[in-house]
Amino acid sequence: MNVVAGIDIGGTNTACGLVTDQGEVLSKEILPTRSFTDADSLVKAVSACIRQQIKDHPETLLQGIGIGAPNANPYTGTVDYAPNLSWKGIVPLKKMFEEELNLPTFITNDAKAAALGEFRFGAARGLSDFLVITLGTGLGSGLFANGQIVYGHDGFAGELGHVIVESNGRMCGCERKGCLETYCSATGIVRTYKELNPQAPENIDSKEITRRALDGEEAAREAYRKTGEMLGFALANFTAVSSPSTIILFGGLVKAGELLLKPVRESFEANLLPIYRGKISIKISELHESDAALLGAGSLLFEN
């Protein structure tokens, strides 16, 4: 059976797995991104994982590698100045995997990979104009217009996480202030929660905040409300640019369900230009957490 390897590199976790063209994830492994001090050691570890997965599935024939990574450039095959990775400068990630695994390799931004996954296998099947928002360590976005993913002239379109929403707002990893992802992301909600609850443990993470919110803790719920309100506002502004039919939310924060979705939808409709009101649906990814990114990374092969 022909398969491709999908690799999803995130600020926190890196997933790799074998994917069929029917959208089945045959195998999957998660590595903690930050336990690798440089790109080279991560590439070697991921490549070893993939070799092992192929051994474990002797019925498969590996056709190629698809990679989703933050700040990845599909045109140059490099990862450029990724603020949420510890790597420095420009990293030739496509070439590094080609040298390790000696197979056709394609790379794109992790959020664009998620959008490709939703388009081919998930909630965006059959849609021409939609937006996928990934709420991970940062906030990523993958935009489809006219049935095609928007790469932009340099391959770096879709950095919605770095739209400035508060002048002189929170310091961002990109060295500017007030970027959307400093509020609406796993790390953003931690900052919001700590502001609301100064007694919060120093090392609290978004998973714990989600748990507390689902348990009914008011500060955690308020953190979700504020996150949702700001995201809804930003999405309303963004709609005025590309008018998507559907916005798909994806990533760890969506596990809070309606605690996030309700304020997003309310703030979205309240801030929307009248001609768009009531037309645009906001929903949660239909794909299992890391599967969309893996399937999307794999889809790069099916596209090319």
Next chain:
Amino acid sequence: MNVVAGIDIGGTNTACGLVTDQGEVLSKEILPTRSFTDADSLVKAVSACIRQQIKDHPETLLQGIGIGAPNANPYTGTVDYAPNLSWKGIVPLKKMFEEELNLPTFITNDAKAAALGEFRFGAARGLSDFLVITLGTGLGSGLFANGQIVYGHDGFAGELGHVIVESNGRMCGCERKGCLETYCSATGIVRTYKELNPQAPENIDSKEITRRALDGEEAAREAYRKTGEMLGFALANFTAVSSPSTIILFGGLVKAGELLLKPVRESFEANLLPIYRGKISIKISELHESDAALLGAGSLLFEN
């Protein structure tokens, strides 16, 4: 000689003219939009103009009609709730022109028409990913991605003028507050100038402010600086979405030249995500003022 009629309906002026597929504007006439109380009387007057232009050019054969109008929907052929026109509700403008002139008729948003004009005949020839900003009565935008104009799922993409840039900011014609076009447009700069110069005549318009700025009046120059700074900031944010190679400014305000362009470029670069810095050019339309919109409106026929 085959020609098409291009019609550009703006909040202030409506232009109509005969256009060749080589980008030549054979004839052009301007009507004041607000002197017509409803869409029907404007359609009749514009149609009469076009009939006269055809009579004056007996060598031409009229192939069809292309219309650019604010809030025009290419899918339905209607103009829906245009905040800068006195028309109410949904106006079936395509059908009204078809009934008057009995020729194939296409319609799109005025700013998208300008973008089509720049793409086919102007500063965007050969570009795949670019943005045209029209600084007229309002602020319009036409976005190209992957070599195609972005219409959005409902035909209403590109309302960058209605991105909210100031919460609780200036009241906008769309009934919300703080939209970009309440600051960066002909009407926006009048509001800014009046704030800076309370002695300004009540009925001062943007043309007079441009004249004063070019003459060296400080309040008028400051109005341009503020307008440019806000536009540069908004364009930097917008770049993070679609990463265009080029942004083309178009409309009356660009007559101020560097008085507008300099603060736009400075604010743009200062607010840009580092990966985009130094890559994206901002320039002024190469087409004569109303020609881009007319040529773009005409291009609708060449495309279809």
